[in-house]
Amino acid sequence: MKKKPFIHPYIPNSAPAIREAMLRRIGVRDVEALFVEIPERLRFRGTMKLPAPIVSEYELRRHVEQILGKNRTCREYLNFRGAGCWQHYVPAVVDEVVNRSEFLTAYCGASYSDLGKYQTRFEFYSQMGELLNMDVVTEPIYDWGTAAGYAIRMAARMTGRNEVLLPRVIDPERLSVIKNLCQPPTMASHIAVRHMDCDRQTGCLDLEDLKAKISSKTAAVYVENPSYLGLIEDQGDEIGNIAHEKGALFIVGVDPISLGVLKPPADYGADIACGDVQPLGTHMQCGGSLSGFMAFRDEEIYVAECPLMMYSIVETENEGEFAFAEVLAERTSYGLRDKGKDWVGTASGLWTIGAAVYLALMGPQGMREVGEVIIQKCHYAMHLLSELKGVKIVFSGSPFKEFVVNFDESGRSVSDINKALLEHGIFGGKDITQEFPAYGQSAMYCVTEIHTKEDIQRLVSALKEVLP
Amino acid sequence: MKDLKLRRYHAPVWSEPVIMTMGQKGERGIRVPGVDEEIANRVGQARSLIPDGMRRKEQPRLPELSQPHVLRHYLRLSQQTLGMETGIDISEGTCTMKYSPKVNEQIARSPQVLEVHPLQDEETIQGILEIVYRFDQLLQEISGMDGFSFQPGGGSHATYTNACVFRKYHDLRGELEQRREIITTVFSHPCNAATAATAGFDVITLMPDENGYPDLEALKAVVSERTAGLMMTNPEDTGIYNPRIDEFVRTVHDAGGLCFYDQANANGILGIARAREAGFDACHFNLHKTFSSPHGCEGPACGAYGVRGELTALLPVPVVTFDGEKYHLDDHRSRSIGKIRSFLGNLQCVVKAYAWTMSMGAEGLVQVAETSVLNNNYLEKMLLEIKGVTKPYAEGKTRLDQVRYSLEKLKNETGIGTVEVQRRMVDFGIQSYWMSHHPWIVPEPFTPEPCETYSKEDCEYWAAVIRQACEEAYANPDTIVNAPHHQTVARMRSIEDVDDPEKWAMTWRAFQRKSKHHKSDGSRQR
Numbered sequence: 001m002k003k004k005p006f007i008h009p010y011i012p013n014s015a016p017a018i019r020e021a022m023l024r025r026i027g028v029r030d031v032e033a034l035f036v037e038i039p040e041r042l043r044f045r046g047t048m049k050l051p052a053p054i055v056s057e058y059e060l061r062r063h064v065e066q067i068l069g070k071n072r073t074c075r076e077y078l079n080f081r082g083a084g085c086w087q088h089y090v091p092a093v094v095d096e097v098v099n100r101s102e103f104l105t106a107y108c109g110a111s112y113s114d115l116g117k118y119q120t121r122f123e124f125y126s127q128m129g130e131l132l133n134m135d136v137v138t139e140p141i142y143d144w145g146t147a148a149g150y151a152i153r154m155a156a157r158m159t160g161r162n163e164v165l166l167p168r169v170i171d172p173e174r175l176s177v178i179k180n181l182c183q184p185p186t187m188a189s190h191i192a193v194r195h196m197d198c199d200r201q202t203g204c205l206d207l208e209d210l211k212a213k214i215s216s217k218t219a220a221v222y223v224e225n226p227s228y229l230g231l232i233e234d235q236g237d238e239i240g241n242i243a244h245e246k247g248a249l250f251i252v253g254v255d256p257i258s259l260g261v262l263k264p265p266a267d268y269g270a271d272i273a274c275g276d277v278q279p280l281g282t283h284m285q286c287g288g289s290l291s292g293f294m295a296f297r298d299e300e301i302y303v304a305e306c307p308l309m310m311y312s313i314v315e316t317e318n319e320g321e322f323a324f325a326e327v328l329a330e331r332t333s334y335g336l337r338d339k340g341k342d343w344v345g346t347a348s349g350l351w352t353i354g355a356a357v358y359l360a361l362m363g364p365q366g367m368r369e370v371g372e373v374i375i376q377k378c379h380y381a382m383h384l385l386s387e388l389k390g391v392k393i394v395f396s397g398s399p400f401k402e403f404v405v406n407f408d409e410s411g412r413s414v415s416d417i418n419k420a421l422l423e424h425g426i427f428g429g430k431d432i433t434q435e436f437p438a439y440g441q442s443a444m445y446c447v448t449e450i451h452t453k454e455d456i457q458r459l460v461s462a463l464k465e466v467l468p
Numbered sequence: 469m470k471d472l473k474l475r476r477y478h479a480p481v482w483s484e485p486v487i488m489t490m491g492q493k494g495e496r497g498i499r500v501p502g503v504d505e506e507i508a509n510r511v512g513q514a515r516s517l518i519p520d521g522m523r524r525k526e527q528p529r530l531p532e533l534s535q536p537h538v539l540r541h542y543l544r545l546s547q548q549t550l551g552m553e554t555g556i557d558i559s560e561g562t563c564t565m566k567y568s569p570k571v572n573e574q575i576a577r578s579p580q581v582l583e584v585h586p587l588q589d590e591e592t593i594q595g596i597l598e599i600v601y602r603f604d605q606l607l608q609e610i611s612g613m614d615g616f617s618f619q620p621g622g623g624s625h626a627t628y629t630n631a632c633v634f635r636k637y638h639d640l641r642g643e644l645e646q647r648r649e650i651i652t653t654v655f656s657h658p659c660n661a662a663t664a665a666t667a668g669f670d671v672i673t674l675m676p677d678e679n680g681y682p683d684l685e686a687l688k689a690v691v692s693e694r695t696a697g698l699m700m701t702n703p704e705d706t707g708i709y710n711p712r713i714d715e716f717v718r719t720v721h722d723a724g725g726l727c728f729y730d731q732a733n734a735n736g737i738l739g740i741a742r743a744r745e746a747g748f749d750a751c752h753f754n755l756h757k758t759f760s761s762p763h764g765c766e767g768p769a770c771g772a773y774g775v776r777g778e779l780t781a782l783l784p785v786p787v788v789t790f791d792g793e794k795y796h797l798d799d800h801r802s803r804s805i806g807k808i809r810s811f812l813g814n815l816q817c818v819v820k821a822y823a824w825t826m827s828m829g830a831e832g833l834v835q836v837a838e839t840s841v842l843n844n845n846y847l848e849k850m851l852l853e854i855k856g857v858t859k860p861y862a863e864g865k866t867r868l869d870q871v872r873y874s875l876e877k878l879k880n881e882t883g884i885g886t887v888e889v890q891r892r893m894v895d896f897g898i899q900s901y902w903m904s905h906h907p908w909i910v911p912e913p914f915t916p917e918p919c920e921t922y923s924k925e926d927c928e929y930w931a932a933v934i935r936q937a938c939e940e941a942y943a944n945p946d947t948i949v950n951a952p953h954h955q956t957v958a959r960m961r962s963i964e965d966v967d968d969p970e971k972w973a974m975t976w977r978a979f980q981r982k983s984k985h986h987k988s989d990g991s992r993q994r
Contacts, residue, residue, distance in 0.1 A: 006831050010567050010760075012923035013839050022846045022924055031838045034845055034866050035740055037709040044742045048609050053829025057571050064572075064823045067602075068580040070595035072588070075579050081587045084810050091498045093535060097542040099577070102551035107563050107763035109550060110890060110900035112955040113479070116548030117765050122976075123487045129975035130528040136974045140767075142621035143810050153666075176807035180632055186644045187635075187668030234519035261514060263524050286596050287586030287811030288768060290621075298978055300969040312972040313486075313979050314965060317958040322486065325966045327974065333624075333662030335906050338671035343662035345624025346756065349766030353542075360487050360538045361497030364527040370500045372514035377503065379511040398519050422589060430587055453504040 008055065074284065078455055079427040082402050082446025083228075084144065084171055085287050086279050088257060088370075089450050090354075091361050094281040098354045107346075111323050118324035121349075122313055124356040128295060131259045131359070131367070132273050133266040135298035138308035140277060140291045140348045145177030147274035147292030148222060148253050153181060153342055154272065154305045155220035155249040156191050163217040165248075167205060168195040171228045172435050191219065203231040203395030203404075207238055214246045224253040225265065229432075229444060230378075230402030231395055232262065240269025256280055256293070256355075258400050260367025261375065272296045281358030282351050291348035291355075304331060307342035370449050374401045378447040381456045385445070388460065390467050394439055401448055405429060408440040410467045417466055418443070424462040472925075472932045477897030478954040482544040488976040490541065491533035498535060529977075548956045550899055552763065558847070558922055558930045559893070559901040561870045561915030562657070562705055564735050564757035569827070572760070572820040581819055586811035590796060596815055597795035600788045603772075603822040610825075610833065611731070611751055612744020613774030618755075618813040619784045623732040624659035625808065626752035626771025627699060630728045631667035632805045633750065633775065633782045634697045637726060640782075640803060647696040647725070653682045655704035658905050660730055669696055676909065680861025682710050687719055695725035702729065702746075703736065705905060705915060707844065707867035717747035726750070726779075732771070734758045735919050736841050736869030739834035743774075750775040759821035770817035784808050836920045840869045843918035843927055847871075850931035851916075856881065856938040860910050869919065872904060875912035875938075884941040884948055886912040891959075892940065892951035896933045 007014040013022070019031070028034060035043075054060040079087050097103065106114050125137035141147050152164045164182065166175070175193075182191040197209040205223060214221065221243040225233045233239075236252070243250040251272045252265035257279035265273040274294045282289035296302040303310065310327040333340035362370065382403045386393045390410025393403060407414060414431040421428040429443035436442070447456065515523060533541070557565035575581075580595060590597070604616045620626040631650065638644040650664035651672045661671045672690050677683040682700065698720040703709040710716070717727045729743040729751035735758050743751035755761045756769040763769070775783060785804045786797040797812075828836065848871055851857050856878030859871055879885035890900045904913035918927050940948045952959070965971040973979035 006835050008828070008832055008835060010569060010827070011835060011839055011920045012926075013843065013920070014835065018924050019839075019842065022842055026842075026845045026849055028845075031842055034838075034841045035868075037711055037866055037868075038737075038741050039711045042711070042714060042741050042745050044612075044740060044745055048739055048830040048833065050606055050609055050830045050833075051826065053832050054826050055832075057569075060823060060827050061571055061575060063826065064575050064599075064819065065578065065580075067598050068575070068578060068595040068819070070598065071580040071584055072592035073579045073583040074585055074588075075583045077592070079585055079588075081585050083587060085586050087583075087585065089501070093497070093539050093542075096539065097546065099573070100543070100546040101553045102546040102549040103765055104573070104762045105552035105565075105568060106549050106765045107552065107557075107560055107565065108766060108902075109560070110894075111960065112891065112952050112957070113550045113555075113894040113900045114765075115479075115956045116545035119484070119486070119548070120542065120545050121765075122974075125974055126486070126488050126976035127528075127530055129977050130530055133528075134975075135978040135981070138974075142625055145807070145810055171810070173807050173810045177809060180806060180808055181666070183668040184635065184639060184644070186639065188648075189668050232519055232522050234522045237521070259524065259528065261518060261524055263522050267525075283582035284585050285582055286584040286593065286815045288581075288814040288816045290810060291767075298969075298974070303969070303972075310974050312966040312974055313976070314960045314963060317961050321483070321957050323957050323960045325960060325963055327966050327972050333658050337658040337673065337906070338661035338665035340658075340662055342666045343624050343628065343659050345659050346622040346754075346763070346769045347625075347767040348621065348769075350764035350768060353765060356487075357538065357542055359530055360533060360541070361535065362500075362530070363491075363495070363497060363532040364530045365496065365532070366498060366500055367530065368524075368527060373500055373503050375514050375517050376507055376511050379517050380507040383510060398517060418589070422592070427585065427588055427592075449501050452501075453507055 077425050077427050078458060080429050080445045080459065081427050083430045083444060085284050086446060086448060087284060087450055088279050088448050090281050090283055091358065093361060094354045094357045097357045098350055103350065103353055111325055115323060118311060120353050120356050122311060122324050124352040127356060127359040128293060131256055132295045133264040134273060134295040136303065136310065137293065137295045138306055138310050140293055140352050141308060142347050143290035143292045144253060144276040145174040147294045149178045149181030150307055150342060151251045151272045151274050151294060152178065152191060152220055152222060155251065157305050158301060159219045159247065161217050161219035162190065163192045163194060164219055165194050165196050165213055165221045167198055167223055167227065169198045169227060169229055202397040203227065203229055204233050204397050205235060205239060207235060210239065210242055214242060214248065216246060218246055218248040220249040220251050222251040226255055226258060226400040229404050230399040231397040232400055236268030258371055261371030277351050277355045280355040282354055289351055291351035303328060305341060307332065307344055309344055373449045377451050378403065381445065381447045384456060384460045388463055388467060394442055402444050402446045404439065404442050404444050406440055406442045412467065414441050414443045420466040421462055426459060426462055472928055474932060474936055475897050477895065479956045480547040481956050482548060484541060484544045486976055487531050487541060491531045493532055495532045495534045497533050497538045555897055555899045556922060556926045556930055557899045558916045558918040558926065559899040561902045561917035562733055563902065564733050564917060564919050566760055566919045567921040568760050568762035569824060572823040575823060576816045576819045581816055594795055597788050599819055599822050600815065601790050601795055603818050606825050607753065607772055607774055611774050612742040613751060614776045615780035615783060616772050616774040617783045618770055618772055618818050619809050620771035620773050621809055621814055622767060622769040623754040623771045624663060626773040627659045627730060628663035628666060629773045629784065629808050630699065630750050631664045631669065632808060633779060634726050635667050636782050636805045637779065638696055647694060649694045650696050651687065651690060651698045653700045653704065654909060655706055656701040656730055657732060660699040664699060680706055680708050684712055684715055687716055691719055691723045693723065695720060695723045697726040697728060699728040700730060703868045706861060706872045707870040708862045708865065709868055713746045732757060736837055738837040739830060740837050749779055755817045755821040760824040761817040761820040768814040768817060770814045839920035843922055844869050844871065847916065847918045847927045847931060851934060854935045854938050856941065870915055870917040872910045872913050872915045874910050878938055878941055879912045882941040882945060884945055886914050888948050889937045892937045892948045893933050895952050895954040898930060898933055
């Protein structure tokens with residue numbers, strides 16, 4: 001049976017004459033002969049019921065763009081949602097570099113052929129190291145939750161203990177990721193998750209509760225700064241001391257864009273810092289730009305227990321010239337399979353390249369200014385909202401870029417308010433009433449450097465109309 | 469074969485310093501939006517808004533460069549990266565370095581993808597949800613599974629998701645205490661073993677039989693009421709198709725275990741053989757491999773994870789549903805494993821994979837499989853004619869999309885092995901090849917994968933480079949021992965330093981601290 005040739009622009013060897021020449025050289029009559037090892041009972045002999053191919057590029061573009069056109073974007077709408085994926089400005093040069101064919105399409109070529117990739121990565125580690133005041137920064141992983149889960153698992157291995165303390169107020173999605181990594185109680189290597197209360201008033205950690213719950217079983221105390229609900233935790237030194245006194249590690253999840261103005265975790269005793277690279281030069285992409293990072297002190301035990309790959313700068317035979325090579329490759333899951341440290345694999349490399357460019361553009365002044373601008377705008381929005389009737393700011397602590405607003409006295413639900421705001425072209429704050437019922441009808445608003453005074457005032461005016 | 473001349477390639481040499489040493493104090497690469505006077509008057513200075521003790525005292529020692537210089541630096545570094553598109557990336561076997569269509573990149577860079585927040589109201593993300601839903605349907609047909617999740621951010625993340633699903637399944641049935649063992653094969657990707665272990669399972673790894681096939685008798689010997697499941701690849705990294713795969717599945721099913729098919733690389737069997745016909749309960753596809761989303765220097769990626777029947781209830785939340793009019797995010801699924809990553813996954817990869825699949829259709833997908841297998845067998849023909857190259861195992865059997873070759877003979881006869889050849893091949897403008905996962909069962913291994921992106925001539929060039937390197941090994945070993953010669957930098961000195969805690973340096977600050985002889989002459993190259 002002679003099939004009509006299917007000539008596809010992505011497949012150079014589509015043309016029948018080429019295929020025949022190749023088959024002749026191989027010494028078989030047709031392509032079917034190359035599948036001879038697959039027994040008939042395992043062959044799929046039907047035709048997959050898929051839509052007919054859209055082979056013209058123009059029609060394909062029309063088709064996909066028409067579907068995507070149903071999305072509304074944060075360019076058309078004024079967005080106040082954050083909660084783990086934040087709208088920050090992405091400099092044009094960052095886009096230019098991450099979209100370079102070489103970076104976009106490279107994978108894991110060895111040290112020489114993809115040297116530029118490795119140098120850019122090293123510059124990411126080096127700049128993150130300055131931001132975090134830590135000497136070791138690892139390759140990235142999927143997201144903050146996985147980075148935190150890996151840090152907790154490292155702590156469990158390093159201390160030989162099987163309990164971790166987390167704040168009660170934590171992103172439920174991140175918590176679910178962490179809990180999966182900590183395994184259910186029936187598993188032998190289960191790590192028990194215990195929660196520390198937060199002060200109802202300030203939103204910061206309740207140190208007394210931490211003291212009551214920490215024990216000789218505690219592998220690590222994990223906190224976030226700013227906390228999930230946006231507050232700057234200023235008791236880092238005390239938390240670190242309490243953890244260390246009990247022989248536990250102190251792990252801090254941190255928003256890197258805050259570090260131009262906020263003290264880095266290492267300065268208040270953190271042993272491991274982790275978080276998401278996403279604020280540093282990536283578009284939100286519906287959450288497709290998450291990239292977990294991890295950093296720690298330059299001590300052998302941390303490096304040996306860390307599952308993520310690390311690369312060291314190495315001198316070449318030419319004086320003053322550098323290349324980059326993997327550190328302790330053997331210990332990873334590539335080296336030791338199930339006996340390695342957790343696992344490692346393709347994750348989110350491109351975003352570290354974007355972050356390297358972002359930090360180089362921003363420099364120390366840019367990082368300081370962006371932190372200052374964010375915190376001022378955030379407070380401004382908080383001030384204006386607090387003046388609205390029926391609106392209360394839930395915590396007295398200091399926010400960085402997110403704060404929680406309570407609408408109980410307005411008599412309206414967050415869900416209703418957000419629906420109404422949508423009509424005004426606004427994505428209102430994230431509804432947290434299901435996540436934290438104790439805070440009533442509350443929403444978490446996110447304000448960053450991208451919001452102008454007018455944007456914030458527009459939100460206020462809209463809320464005035466929406467609220468009774 | 470046309471008379472092939474090897475290219476006179478040389479990688480760009482910019483002698484580009486590390487950015488930490490570049491720039492001048494006070495230069496700016498970008499200015500950030502300012503604060504309106506009214507805001508400043510209202511809230512006061514930023515310093516006053518930060519609790520005492522939490523203010524950063526010393527500014528981070530980031531470089532200070534003007535914008536054109538930042539751009540120039542990273543453009544030079546990008547040029548010093550071969551990437552996939554400029555070379556002939558047949559080299560990275562098991563990775564399926566196929567063409568990522570530019571039109572799909574452009575589509576995925578529209579504001580409708582870039583500027584969307586994952587927590588927007590459902591009605592404002594109908595477009596992306598529709599893509600997810602439609603692509604799920606396509607993959608169901610391609611695999612025979614009943615539902616997919618795109619939450620896993622890579623292939624290993626998908627195998628981890630599977631380990632979590634198997635764990636949940638047995639937990640829900642009250643058998644988890646007993647079913648603690650996951651079985652895999654040594655030629656399956658190491659992540660199957662590693663993620664099962666991370667999920668808390670004991671891992672049993674089957675060694676191949678004398679012909680390189682997974683050993684069914686070995687499986688029968690270890691399978692028991694303790695078996696939680698099987699996680700394996702087929703064809704394995706060797707390119708050998710296991711014709712008894714359904715017997716493996718049946719053996720594990722009979723013992724009450726589940727079976728997962730690692731289809732990270734399914735390029736050689738699209739439309740030819742499916743997970744369903746072999747009886748598997750679950751499988752995954754790497755959208756950044758088989759489905760053309762670019763590799764991005766190791767991500768963003770997506771390990772699309774699919775399951776059958778009752779396992780669909782266990783998939784990570786949320787799941788995209790369709791009521792005939794609107795698409796929804798279903799978060800209320802009591803049997804779900806929960807989350808393995810925040811939000812919905814790398815949906816830009818799904819957009820690209822959807823567009824690619826729609827450009828192929830059923831016929832195109834079969835064409836992809838046929839062409840990659842054709843290319844592989846054509847390449848094999850040429851490689852096996854090269855002195856020093858052999859193909860261990862499964863003699864006389866046809867391989868599918870890749871082959872794990874051996875340079876053991878070359879090593880025995882010349883002292884030059886696969887590491888040296890890998891270092892030499894890049895001198896001819898092609899990517900360094902993938903050798904093998906560990907352990908090296910095949911001695912002195914290398915694993916090319918000439919997927920459908922590569923032409924007959926590309927295959928010929930690639931083979932000619934390996935021939936050149938092997939001939940040098942016999943005739944002119946110094947050339948290969950001292951390689952590479954045409955790269956951006958010279959060979960690394962004292963590579964063993966990277967395993968020495970006193971000497972390794974993962975950041976510039978660590979390097980400065982540790983390198984006693986480091987010259988800080990203050991010169992800043994431009």
